[in-house]
Amino acid sequence: MSEENKPADKPEEKPVPAAKPVAPAAPAPEPAPPPSLGTYGKMLKEKGIECTPMALSTGVETIEIAPAQLPAALKFLRESPQAQLDFLVTVSGVDSPDTIDSVYHLWSYTKTDELVIKVRVPKANIPADKLPEVPSIASYWQTADWHERETYDLVGIRYIGHRYLRRILNPWDWEGHPLRRDYKQLVDALNDKNPESFR
Amino acid sequence: MTIQTKLPEFKTDEMVINLGPQHPATHGVLRLILTLDGEVVKHTEPVLGHLHRAQEWQGQNRTWFQYQALIDRVDYLSGMFTSWALSRAAEVIDGTEVPRRAEFLRVLCAELNRISSHLLWLGTYLIDLGALYGFPFYPFIEREKILTFFEEISGQRMMYNYIRIGGVQRDPKAEWFKKVEEFTKDFPKRVDEWEAIVTENPIFLNRTKGIGVLTKEVAQAYGVTGPTLRASGIDFDLRRFKPYSVYPELKFDVPVYNKDGDTWDRYMARIQEMRQSIEIIKQVLDMIPEGEIMSKKQNAGLRIKAGEGFAAVESPRGILGCYITSNGSDKPYRFRWRNPSFSNLSVLPPLLEERPISDIMAIFGSLDIILPDVDR
Amino acid sequence: MKIDGTVVRGDHFSGNIAEIRKFAVMSLSWLTVIFVAVWGVCWALGIFIPMCLANSSFDFAAILSEVCKALTPIAAVLVFIPINAMFMVLMERRALALFTRRNGPNRVGPDGALQTAADAVKLLLKEDITPTGADALMFTLAPIIFFAPSIFGALPLLAAVTNNHKLFQIVDLPTGIFYVLAASSVPVVGIVMGGWASNNKYSLMGGLRSAAQAISYEIPLVLSLVTICLLAGTLDVVSIAYQQSGGLLNWNILGGGALIGLNKAIAALVSSSGAPFAEVMNAYYPYGWLSFVGAAVLCMCTVILFGVYLIGACAEINRIPFDLPEAESELVSGYNTEYSGIKFAIFFLAEFTNLFIVSTIAVVMFLGSGDCPLPTWLNPLSYPAVYEPLAKALSPVLSVLINDLHLINPPTFWAALWVIFKTYSLIFFAILVRGTLPRFRIDQLMDFGWKRLIPITLVIFVLVAFARGVINFHV
Structure with a gap:
C-alpha cells in the first residue's frame, strides 16, 4: 500500500457537540481535481449500478453508492470474476457532519486491490426519533452479520433485513448510540456524585 | 408375542445451558448460550460485551498522544500489534516517514510478541484439552523470557506503549540484542521438545483430528483471518500479500495447511509460525541499521493531518486493522478497530453445531480468541 | 516478579536439584510422621492399654481390653486417612511443581510442609453453603x-x-x-x-x-x-x-x-x-x-x-x-x-x-x-x-x-x-x-x-x- 498522503478534498466542518470542546477547524486543503471513477467504479457503471466517485482514501479507490443499490453492487463485486473483491474486511459506521455513513472495506483473497464503498444517508432525510436505514447484506455475506450489529449498536444505523439486529457490545437495554457525536451519557459511571451512578 | 423391530420413539427435552461468563475455559468473559440435546450442541449464541470498554469512544475523546497509551489494552497479549496498527494508520494519513531502524525494531518486537502470544495460546489450549497441570507451564517459561525483553525496552510486561506514531519509543542497548540472539538459538529446541510431547500424542490427536473442520468457503464468508484461515488452506498473510514495513526484505515462509482445516491443523499452523518468527528475528538482528528511531515529536500536541485511511497489520490472530478519520485536530474524528478475534469468533456457532460439549473447548480454544480484542 | 531465580531461568536439570532434595525431605518427614502416629495410636490402643489392664483387678478389664483391641483397626484407618490425604495433596502439588519447573507451595511451615494442613483448617472453617433449590x-x-x-x-x-x-x-x-x-x-x-x-x-x-x-x-x-x-x-x-x-x-x-x-x-x-x-x-x-x-x-x-x-x-x-x-x-x-x-x-x-x-x-x-x-x-x-x-x-x-x-x-x-x-x-x-x-x-x-x-x-x-x-x- 502506498503511503502517500492525499488530503480529503471536502474539508469536513466538524459538528460541535454540546458537551465536547470545540474541535479546531481543519487547515484549508489545496483545491484537488474532481475525483474520477476508478476501475471498480467503471465496472459497476457497466453493470448499471450508479456510483459517485469520492476522494481517494489514502490511495484507495472510494465510491459512494445509493442505499438501494448496495446489495446488488456487493454481490457483483464479490462474485464477478473480474472484480473478485471477496473479502469484506469491515463494516464501519461514521457519524459525519452532514451524513451518517456506512463504510465497507473490500479486499480480495487473490489480488491486492482494495475498494472502499460508502453509503451515506443525509441527516436531513432522517426523521426525528428514527435511525438512518441501510439495507443489510448479512444474509448474503456472513462477515457483515456481527459487524452490522456492532454498527447498529454503537453508531445507530438500522440495517433493513438483518435477521437479528440486536445490540452486541452494549447491554440490551442501553439507551442511545455511543459513537454518535450528539450522544450524551445518561449515567455517568465514573461520577460518584451522580445519584444514578453505578458505584 | 411379537418381536419389536423398531425401537419406540425416545424423545428428550433440550437443555439450555450458560457457558460463561464465569467459566474456567472461556478465556475471559465470553458467554455462550448453548442448547444441548444430551451432550450434543444444537444451537449456540455467543453473548459479547462483558469486557466492552468503549475503546472506540475513548479514541474519539482522547488526544492522539493519550490514546496511544491505551490501545495496548485492546489486545493485551499482542500489544505491539495494536500500537502498530494505530501508528501505521496515522502515519499513512499523515504521510510520516518512519526511520529505517525504527521499522526494524518494530518488526523485531512484533515477531517476539507473536511468539509470546502463540506461547500463551499453546499453554491455555492444552489446559482447554484437560492437560491441566503438566505441559501448559513449559511455554510460559519461554514466554517469561520474552516478557522480560519487553520489560527491558519498554518498562512494561504487557502494556508496552512502545511503538508510537512516527517510530518507536526507546533504542535498546547492544546487550539486549545479544540476549535476543541467545533466545533465538535456544527457542527452536524448546519447540522441538513440546512437539515431541504434544503433536503425536494419541489422546491429543483424538481430541483434535477431524474436529471443528473449517472449510475454505465458510472461513472466507465469515472473514476469518490469521493462522485460523491459513490452516484452512488459504495462503493469506498480510506480511507477504500486502507487505508493509520492512517485510519485503525478509525471507520467511507462511505455513499453509491444505488438508482439513481442523483444530490440529490450526495447532500446527501456529507452531510453524513460531518457527518462522524466529527466522525473521534472526534476519532482523543481522540487518538492523544504525540511525534515528523517531520522526515525530511525542508530546501532547501530537497532531495528524486531515484525511481518512485504513491500515492493517498481521497480528497473531489475524488482520488487525484501524480505520481512522482525522480532521487535523489533536483528536481523531472517528476511530474504528477491525479486530481479528471479532470476526474469528463469529464462525464459532456453525463450527459447534452437532458437536459434544467436550469439543466446544477444543474448537473454541483452537480459534485463539482473546476477549478484550472481541469486546474492545 | 523477577525471574532471575534458579527455578525458572536455570537450565533444565541443574535448577531443579534443590527442589528435588526439598521434595524428598518433605516426603520422608511427612511419611515418618504419618506412620509413627498411626502405629502409636494402634500400639497404645491395641497393646499398651490391654497390657496395663491385664494386671488390674478391675471387673470389666477383660471386656475393656477386648473392646480396645477391636477398635484398633478402625482407629488406625481414622487416624491415617486425613493425615495421609493431607500429605498426598501436598505431594501432588510439589511433584507437579517439580515436573513443570515451578516452586509449588513453599510458604506455610518449613518449605511449605504445612500448606495442606492450613488448607484443611481453612476448608473446615468456611461457611457451609447449600444452594437454593x-x-x-x-x-x-x-x-x-x-x-x-x-x-x-x-x-x-x-x-x-x-x-x-x-x-x-x-x-x-x-x-x-x-x-x-x-x-x-x-x-x-x-x-x-x-x-x-x-x-x-x-x-x-x-x-x-x-x-x-x-x-x-x-x-x-x-x-x-x-x-x-x-x-x-x-x-x-x-x-x-x-x-x-x-x-x-x-x-x-x-x-x-x-x-x-x-x-x-x-x-x-x-x-x-x-x-x-x-x-x-x-x-x-x-x-x-x-x-x-x-x-x-x-x-x-x-x-x-x-x-x-x-x-x-x-x-x-x-x-x-x-x-x-x-x-x-x-x-x-x-x-x-x-x-x-x-x-x-x-x-x-x-x-x-x-x-x-x-x-x-x-x-x-x-x-x-x-x-x-x-x-x-x-x-x-x-x-x-x-x-x-x-x-x-x-x-x-x-x-x-x-x-x-x-x-x-x-x-x-x-x-x-x-x-x-x-x-x-x-x-x-x-x-x-x-x-x-x-x-x-x-x-x-x-x-x-x-x-x-x-x-x-x-x-x-x-x-x-x-x-x-x-x-x-x-x-
Missing part, C-alpha cells in the same frame, strides 16, 4: 456416601499389608478382594447424588458422566483382578499376599506364580543344598517346553493385566486422563461445582483416599504386598551371617521393644515399609500421568473401555485359564 438431605448425604466406603473398604487390606499382624485380623474374610471391590463401587452413587442434588446443570452432567464411566471401567478392573484370583486360587487378600513372598519372581505381576518354580530352582542351585535344579524344575514344569510356553504366556498376560488394572483404576477414581466427571475446562468442576467448606473437603479427602486404596490393591494383588523385591537367594539379609552381629549388638535395646513392649514387630515393620514404598511409587506414577496427558472425550472413553479393555481382559482370562493347566503352582 438443592435437595438439602441428598446434598448433605452425597459426600458421606462418597467417603464412607473408603473407610470400611480399606479394612480387609490392613492385614494383607501388615504381614497379618494379629491386631489387624479383624475380619477373616475368605472373599476379601470382592468385599473391597464391592465397597469401591459405592462412591459413584455419592457422585450421582451430589450431581443431582446440587440443582446445577454442570453438576448433573458430571454426575451422569461419572456413572457411565464407573460402570464401564469397573468391568475391566474387576476382570483383571478376577484373573489374578484365578491364578492364586483364592479370593483372600492375605493368602494372595503370602503366596507372593520370596522376591520379584514370585509376584503376581510376573506370571502370577508361574515363576515360583524357577525361583526355587535357582535358590537350590545357589545354595547347592536340598533338591537339585532339574528335579525342582520338573516338579513345577512337568510338560517340558509346553510348560515354558505357558509360563511365558502367563508373564505376558499378567503384565498386561497390571496395565489394564492401572487404567481401570485411574478411570474409577476420576484421575486425569479420565477425569471427565469434574472436567474443569468443560463442566467447571463437575459434580462438586456447588460444594464448599467441609463437604467439599470430604469429597477431596475421599478422592485422595481412593487413589491410595487403589494403589494399595495394586500392591497387594500384583506387586507382592510387603515383600522385598530381591529374591531370597540374592538378598544379603536372608543370610544370617550378615545381620547377626548387628542384631546381637542391638539386642539389649530391641528385645525390650520387641518382646516386652511389643512396640516393634519386625515382620510387620519390614512389610509395612515395603508397602509404603511401593504404594507411594504408584501414587507418584499417577501424579506423573496427571502432569503429562490431556483428557479423553466421553465417547472416546467409552470406546476405549468397551471395545479395547474388556475384550483384552476376556481374552487374557481364557488364555490364563488354559496356560495355568501346564504349570504346577505352589507345590
Whole structure:
C-alpha cells in the first residue's frame, strides 16, 4: 500500500457537540481535481449500478453508492470474476457532519486491490426519533452479520433485513448510540456524585 | 408375542445451558448460550460485551498522544500489534516517514510478541484439552523470557506503549540484542521438545483430528483471518500479500495447511509460525541499521493531518486493522478497530453445531480468541 | 516478579536439584510422621492399654481390653486417612511443581510442609453453603456416601499389608478382594447424588458422566483382578499376599506364580543344598517346553493385566486422563461445582483416599504386598551371617521393644515399609500421568473401555485359564 498522503478534498466542518470542546477547524486543503471513477467504479457503471466517485482514501479507490443499490453492487463485486473483491474486511459506521455513513472495506483473497464503498444517508432525510436505514447484506455475506450489529449498536444505523439486529457490545437495554457525536451519557459511571451512578 | 423391530420413539427435552461468563475455559468473559440435546450442541449464541470498554469512544475523546497509551489494552497479549496498527494508520494519513531502524525494531518486537502470544495460546489450549497441570507451564517459561525483553525496552510486561506514531519509543542497548540472539538459538529446541510431547500424542490427536473442520468457503464468508484461515488452506498473510514495513526484505515462509482445516491443523499452523518468527528475528538482528528511531515529536500536541485511511497489520490472530478519520485536530474524528478475534469468533456457532460439549473447548480454544480484542 | 531465580531461568536439570532434595525431605518427614502416629495410636490402643489392664483387678478389664483391641483397626484407618490425604495433596502439588519447573507451595511451615494442613483448617472453617433449590438431605448425604466406603473398604487390606499382624485380623474374610471391590463401587452413587442434588446443570452432567464411566471401567478392573484370583486360587487378600513372598519372581505381576518354580530352582542351585535344579524344575514344569510356553504366556498376560488394572483404576477414581466427571475446562468442576467448606473437603479427602486404596490393591494383588523385591537367594539379609552381629549388638535395646513392649514387630515393620514404598511409587506414577496427558472425550472413553479393555481382559482370562493347566503352582 502506498503511503502517500492525499488530503480529503471536502474539508469536513466538524459538528460541535454540546458537551465536547470545540474541535479546531481543519487547515484549508489545496483545491484537488474532481475525483474520477476508478476501475471498480467503471465496472459497476457497466453493470448499471450508479456510483459517485469520492476522494481517494489514502490511495484507495472510494465510491459512494445509493442505499438501494448496495446489495446488488456487493454481490457483483464479490462474485464477478473480474472484480473478485471477496473479502469484506469491515463494516464501519461514521457519524459525519452532514451524513451518517456506512463504510465497507473490500479486499480480495487473490489480488491486492482494495475498494472502499460508502453509503451515506443525509441527516436531513432522517426523521426525528428514527435511525438512518441501510439495507443489510448479512444474509448474503456472513462477515457483515456481527459487524452490522456492532454498527447498529454503537453508531445507530438500522440495517433493513438483518435477521437479528440486536445490540452486541452494549447491554440490551442501553439507551442511545455511543459513537454518535450528539450522544450524551445518561449515567455517568465514573461520577460518584451522580445519584444514578453505578458505584 | 411379537418381536419389536423398531425401537419406540425416545424423545428428550433440550437443555439450555450458560457457558460463561464465569467459566474456567472461556478465556475471559465470553458467554455462550448453548442448547444441548444430551451432550450434543444444537444451537449456540455467543453473548459479547462483558469486557466492552468503549475503546472506540475513548479514541474519539482522547488526544492522539493519550490514546496511544491505551490501545495496548485492546489486545493485551499482542500489544505491539495494536500500537502498530494505530501508528501505521496515522502515519499513512499523515504521510510520516518512519526511520529505517525504527521499522526494524518494530518488526523485531512484533515477531517476539507473536511468539509470546502463540506461547500463551499453546499453554491455555492444552489446559482447554484437560492437560491441566503438566505441559501448559513449559511455554510460559519461554514466554517469561520474552516478557522480560519487553520489560527491558519498554518498562512494561504487557502494556508496552512502545511503538508510537512516527517510530518507536526507546533504542535498546547492544546487550539486549545479544540476549535476543541467545533466545533465538535456544527457542527452536524448546519447540522441538513440546512437539515431541504434544503433536503425536494419541489422546491429543483424538481430541483434535477431524474436529471443528473449517472449510475454505465458510472461513472466507465469515472473514476469518490469521493462522485460523491459513490452516484452512488459504495462503493469506498480510506480511507477504500486502507487505508493509520492512517485510519485503525478509525471507520467511507462511505455513499453509491444505488438508482439513481442523483444530490440529490450526495447532500446527501456529507452531510453524513460531518457527518462522524466529527466522525473521534472526534476519532482523543481522540487518538492523544504525540511525534515528523517531520522526515525530511525542508530546501532547501530537497532531495528524486531515484525511481518512485504513491500515492493517498481521497480528497473531489475524488482520488487525484501524480505520481512522482525522480532521487535523489533536483528536481523531472517528476511530474504528477491525479486530481479528471479532470476526474469528463469529464462525464459532456453525463450527459447534452437532458437536459434544467436550469439543466446544477444543474448537473454541483452537480459534485463539482473546476477549478484550472481541469486546474492545 | 523477577525471574532471575534458579527455578525458572536455570537450565533444565541443574535448577531443579534443590527442589528435588526439598521434595524428598518433605516426603520422608511427612511419611515418618504419618506412620509413627498411626502405629502409636494402634500400639497404645491395641497393646499398651490391654497390657496395663491385664494386671488390674478391675471387673470389666477383660471386656475393656477386648473392646480396645477391636477398635484398633478402625482407629488406625481414622487416624491415617486425613493425615495421609493431607500429605498426598501436598505431594501432588510439589511433584507437579517439580515436573513443570515451578516452586509449588513453599510458604506455610518449613518449605511449605504445612500448606495442606492450613488448607484443611481453612476448608473446615468456611461457611457451609447449600444452594437454593438443592435437595438439602441428598446434598448433605452425597459426600458421606462418597467417603464412607473408603473407610470400611480399606479394612480387609490392613492385614494383607501388615504381614497379618494379629491386631489387624479383624475380619477373616475368605472373599476379601470382592468385599473391597464391592465397597469401591459405592462412591459413584455419592457422585450421582451430589450431581443431582446440587440443582446445577454442570453438576448433573458430571454426575451422569461419572456413572457411565464407573460402570464401564469397573468391568475391566474387576476382570483383571478376577484373573489374578484365578491364578492364586483364592479370593483372600492375605493368602494372595503370602503366596507372593520370596522376591520379584514370585509376584503376581510376573506370571502370577508361574515363576515360583524357577525361583526355587535357582535358590537350590545357589545354595547347592536340598533338591537339585532339574528335579525342582520338573516338579513345577512337568510338560517340558509346553510348560515354558505357558509360563511365558502367563508373564505376558499378567503384565498386561497390571496395565489394564492401572487404567481401570485411574478411570474409577476420576484421575486425569479420565477425569471427565469434574472436567474443569468443560463442566467447571463437575459434580462438586456447588460444594464448599467441609463437604467439599470430604469429597477431596475421599478422592485422595481412593487413589491410595487403589494403589494399595495394586500392591497387594500384583506387586507382592510387603515383600522385598530381591529374591531370597540374592538378598544379603536372608543370610544370617550378615545381620547377626548387628542384631546381637542391638539386642539389649530391641528385645525390650520387641518382646516386652511389643512396640516393634519386625515382620510387620519390614512389610509395612515395603508397602509404603511401593504404594507411594504408584501414587507418584499417577501424579506423573496427571502432569503429562490431556483428557479423553466421553465417547472416546467409552470406546476405549468397551471395545479395547474388556475384550483384552476376556481374552487374557481364557488364555490364563488354559496356560495355568501346564504349570504346577505352589507345590
